[in-house]
Every structure is written in structure tokens, then in C-alpha cells.
Amino acid sequence: MNQSNPVTWRTHYALFVLASIYVFNYIDRQLMAILIEPVKLEFGISDTGIGLLSGVTFAVFYTVFGFPLGRLSDRIGRKPVIAFSCIAWSLMTMLCGVAGNFLTLVLARIGVAVGEAGGTAPSVAMVSDLYPANRRSTALAVLMLGSSLGAIVGLGLGGWIAQHHGWRYAFLLIGAPGIFLGLLLLLTVRTPVRSAPLDRADTQEGWLKTLAELFRTPSFLWLVLTGGAAAIAGYAIGTWSPSFLIRSHGLNMQQAGFLVGVVGGTGATVGTLACGMLTDRLARRDAGWQIGVPLLGTLLSIPFALAYFLWPQGTAFHIGDMAVPQAFLFYSGFAFLGVWWATPCLSAITHLFPATRLAQATAIFVMAMTLLGVGIGPLVVGMLSDFFVPNLGSESLRYALASSVSLLGLASVFLMLALPRYRQQIMCPAVAGAGGRVVAV
Template sequence: MNSPIRTTWRTHYALFVLAIIYVFNYIDRQLMAILIEPVKAEFGISDTGIGLLSGVTFAIFYTFFGFPLGRLSDRIGRKPVIAVCCIAWSVMTMACGLATSFLMLVLARIGVAVGEAGGTAPSVAMVSELYPPERRSTALSILMLGSSLGAIVGLGFGGWVAQHYGWRFAFLIIGAPGIFLGLLLWLTVRTPAAAPAPKQLMQTPQEGWAKTLRLLFQTPSFVWIALTGGAWAIAGYAIGTWSPSFLIRSHGLSLQEAGFLVGVVGGISATIGTLVCGMLTDRMARRDAGWQMGVPLLGTLISIPCALAYFLWPAGIAFHIGSIQVPTAFIFYSVFGFFGTWWATPCLGAITHLFPATRMAQATAIFVMSMTMFGVGLGPLLTGMLSDYLTPSLGGEALRYALAASTLMLVLAAVFLAMALPRYRAQLAQPTVTLAEPANAVIA
């Protein structure tokens, strides 16, 4: 029988460093959203072009490198892959600020995508090896704060920097800290003692990638969980990418005001929602394993009407935060931000319960690749294309209805979660199922 996983201060320190790195992963990824308008103005590109830059181009390279880097981390260890990739995506983020043409900007964003492909899956796997199953969703919720905290800094601070110093300086100043963080992880964080050393792993016969993929997709519930990630991400990335532009075009806000509301206010709401979701999932899943899928289903069902109200509510100011105007519609976005985070952490937690350590990062990589390929790749692009298509008839309000249409994917995500729930519960009830809990995983 596996010994229980013991946590020490080094465990929590490792989680802290990984969480900060994940924050900058999302800062560098989301920064483009607040810089859409000035980048469009400088290079003279359309909404479709922006969708290609922030969506398809990023997604193709992120997806192509995601599984190999996840597989590499399963073989040689999580820490070296995360550290090197963190330094790489940070350097390429700074390169975005030095781009003198749209092509150079595209190439730099490709570099960001390749680096970030090695961030999420190994980080989730490493956190899962550090904490016991009954505390795993809470630990993962702390890691996943990166998306909401990244929005706070990337959109809030990034918008302020761009407003006062230009969009190029925003890329430079926000990309730099990641180089230090990659070195900090490499030099100060210790990995679980039970994790085999790289030489040991290289001497062990390795499972072929084709066999691994077949076993992953033969796992009950995993396909539905991966499809959930793709459907949710299409809507989520469309909303996250285009919300600042929507507030500027439909509600008359400035770049700085839009960045503050979507980044800071929306980010705080999402941060609280992520923490509540993690603790709620751990608590409810101890009573019934099905709640691992039930919590994200509940959050999705609440998110749908909130998103529609946000996009379709007429222009009008509810109140001010200092000198910043807060549209009435934005109140619904704050509620959406709270419940809209309830899908990712439980789904990632479910994957860590379904697979052993030797497949965990690869399974997580497939889930993240589904999110990226469909979400990052299609979400911003399809919304931008629909906005361009509707512009001749709707003018400045075209983006409003293009975004409202994207919420249809949330309905599909709810269906996928409903399909995954009974299959996940049944699989964990089987006595032959292998939970992903390494033996004697103690920080050394």
C-alpha cells in the first residue's frame, strides 16, 4: 500500500514558486488582449488578423509542442522542463516589444507559444505529486490562480503601462521577471524524493507514445473531460481576448479603464472563485467522487446567463470606482468571473486521479492542448471573423453580438460535463482503478 504523502514547508514553497510562474505564464499570454487596439493601429490589421495572431498561430505551436514537452517531463522530471520553458517564453515576450513589423510580432508570439507549451502540464503533474489526493483540488486551485492573477497584472498593469509608455514597453517590462523565476525554480525548489532521477528513467524501458495515447483515450470519462476543456476554452478565450475591446467599443471606456475592469476587478472575482471552487471540490468529492465533475457543471450552468447578460445589456454607467466608469453590464461579468473559473481546477484534478505519474503530464498536456487548439486557436479567431462579418450591418456593435454568440459553447461544455460525471464516478468506484498517488512522495 502507498504511504501517505507528507507535506512540509518545502512542499508549500514549491507550490508558491510554481504558482508565481503560472501567473507570469498567463500575464505573458493575456497581455496581447489589452494591446489589441494599439497594435491594430500601428500595423493596420483587421480583427481577423488579430484573431490569427492571438489565436490560431499561438495555438498551432502550443499544441504541437505540448504533448512532447509533457512526455519529456514524465521522463526526466518536471522541474527542468518548467524552468527552461519559463525562461524561454519570457525572453520571447520581451522580443514582442522589439518587433518592427507584424511578421516579427507573429514570430515572437510563436516563441512565446513554444515556451508556454512546457508550463502547464508539468506544473499540474508536479503539484499532484506534492499533495495527497484529498487536498489536491485545493492545491491545484492555488496553482490555477495564475489565470486570474495573470489577468489582473497583464490587463490591469499592462493597460496602464501601454496607456502611458506604449505597447512595446508593456511587453518588455512584463516579460523580464520570468527569467528570474525560471532560475529561482531551478536553484531553490526540490522535487519529490520518490520521483526517479533522470538516469534511472532513461535506463527503464519506456512506453511508446502511441500506446500511451491509446491508453489515455481508452480511459472512461477522459475524452469527455478533454472535450469540456476545448468547448469551455473557445468561449473563455474569446471573452477574455475581446472583452477590453468590447468595453471600449460598446461602452465608451478608455484603454486604461477597460484594462482595470477586466483585469483587476474581473481578476479578483476570478481569484476568489478559483479558491472557493478548489476547496468546495475537495470537500464535496470526499462525500461523492461525482462532485469532481458536478462542481464544474454547476459553475458552467450559472455562468451561461451571466455571460449573455454581460454582452446584451444596454450601455449605461452603474457607478464609478474613483474616476473609472463601471458599466451596468460589467456587474454580470464579475459574477461570470467568479463561477466561470469552476471548470478548470476540478477537471485537472480529475485527470490526476485517473492516471499514474508516468502518464500524468501527458494526459494533462492533452487536456491543455484541447483547450489551446480549440480555445486559443478558434475562440478569438471566430469571434473576430464574426465581428468583421457583422460590422457592415451593426457597425460598432458587431463585437457585442459576436461575443454573445460565443457563449453557445458553454452550453456544449455543460453537456460534456454531464456525460463525464457518471463515467468518472463509475471508474473511481472500480477496485482496479489506479489512482495517481506516488509512494513516499516527500520533498527531499
């Protein structure tokens, strides 16, 4: 446990600022999901083209820059990397709103990807520096609320702005606040004292040797594979759900953004906090619950996801003039349980590595999530949707999305393989990799 940083109001304030930045990290990343239909219409591109724009193009550049920026934050400090990255991706998001053609939009999205590559891993590492091990899953759950709150604001507000003022204004108005938040972090948050000092050997160690040392930690590979598999399904569902509700259930863009963003995002928010607090409580009794909680949540989420995509048309109830589909009731359950894998897995990584390698280890996990999740998830579903069109017509997206749920089953297998290895590493520190740290939880 890190004894050098007592938890005070400054600790919580730093977490609040980091969580706010992470909200806009996800707003700017996910905004494209609600804007798919008007962007397709204006530039005349296919579902596969949208998958390339929102998936592979973003993921490749995020991955290329993720490890170097994580490595940089392990050396010069988390705060400057996070702050300047936030300012950069916010400016690039605003540039998306003035793109005159599809190529310009692609280049602006590349800029967003490069900026966001410096956000998640250093933020997780900074929270690890701020909070002791036995409170870390809850603290990281607060940070990770960015994904669900980002969906609420990005899809809900983004859909409303696009519906009334056009998709370009959505990029411009939602990108601007990140510039302020980056400056706020830089000027008002104190840098926490690290739990492990940076020595000369750390600064001179090559990145290939660092990677080899990280993967010598037995459970780390399975955690990375879990993140990749679960993210493929998660990003595919998150990216294409608004279009699914528009095409298969007859909603308009604003209604789909409200349901997926506000209702689904609220479920994900509650689920993220619940799994973080539950993990901290259960892991004090048995370290294996650090992996057991995400395994349980992922397994339970699978039937909810399948029911959401395969349930036929039908109205459950009305919210004003909006007919809420019966299928969406299952999405609410999936939103609550489908996020249980991310926070505990990130927290597990913070228990395995010292501060001098933590952002790099986290960056690898996030890179796997991004390259496979953001890169492959939306693209594969888009390609499957195009492939199914001749036989399924307007329902092609429904079955493409249902197919992606199989990846959650694969993620569950990876978690089963990680669980005994992780428990052994925590209970028997000698089995941890040479570069690892094992912290009592």
C-alpha cells in the same frame, strides 16, 4: 494517496514558486488582449488578423510542443522542463516589444507559445507529486490562480504601461520577471519524490500507444472535450472583453484593462479558490462532486455571460472619473463562476493516471484547451465581428461575443456525460483504463 511526500513548508514553498511562474505564464499569454487596439493601429491589421495572431498562431505551436514536453517531464523530471520553459517564454515576450513589423511579432509570439507549452502540464504533474489526493484540488486551485492573477497584472498593469509608455514597453517590462522565476525554481526548489517509479517499459513505450492507453480511460475523453469547449468561450471572452468595453461602452484602454483585469481577475481568483476547496470537501463524501462542482459552476455562469454582452449602455456607478457600465456587474458574476470547470477537471485527471503518464495526460487536456480555446475562440469571434459589421457596425463585437457563450452549454453536456463514468472509475477501479490509476479522494 501519495504517502512518500509529507506536506511541509518546502511543499508550500514549491507551490508558491510554481504558482508565481504560472501567473507570468498567463500574463505573457494574455497581455496581447489589452494591446489589441494599439497593435492594430500600428500594423494596420483587421480583427481577423488579431485573432490569428493571438489565437491560431499561438495555439498551433503550443499544441505541437505540448505533448512532447509533457512526455519529456514524465521522464527526466518536472522541474528542469518548467524552469527552462519559463526562461524561454519570458525572453520571447520581451522580443515582442522590439518587433519592427507584424511578421516579427508573429514569430516572437510563436516563441512564447513554444516556451509556454512546457509550463502548465508539468506544473500540474509536479503539484500532484507534492500533495496527496484529498488535498489536491485546493493545491491545484492555488496553482490555477495564475490565470486570474495573470489577468489582474497583465490587463491592469499592461493597460497602464501601454497607456502611458506605449505597448512595446508593456512587453519588455512584463516579460523580464519570468527569467528570475525560472532560475528561482531551478536553484531553490527540491524535486518531489514521485508517487510511482519510472520503469523501463514506460521509457520504451511509443507515444501512439501512450495516447491509446490514455483514451481507454472512459471519462478522459469527455474531460478533454469539456476543456476544449469551455476554453473556446473563455479565451474568446478574455481576449475580446477589453475591446468590447472600449467599443460598446466607451471606456479607454486603461479603464478597460482595470475592469477586466483587476475587478474581473479578483472575481476569478476568489472563484478558483472557492471551487477548489468546495471540490475537495464534497468529493470526500461522493467522488462524483469532482465533476459535479464544475458542472454546477458552468451552468450558473451562462446567464451572467449573456447578460454582460446583451445589457444596453448605462452607468452603474463611478470609480473616480471612470463610469462603470451596468453590464460589467454581470461580468463580475461570470468571472467568479466561469472558472469553476478548469481546476476540478485537472484534479480529476490526476486521480486517474500514474505519475509516469500524468504530465502527458494533462498535456492533452491543456492542448485541447489551447488549440480550441486560444486557437479558435479569439479567431471565430474576430471573424464573426467582421462579418456582422455591415449590419451591426460598432456593435458587431457585442453579438459575436454573445454567440460564443453557446459553447459553455456544450461544455455542460460533456460534463454530464463525464460524471457517471468518472464516479464509476473511482468507485470501481477495475473499469479504469489499463494505464490508469484511481486514487481515493
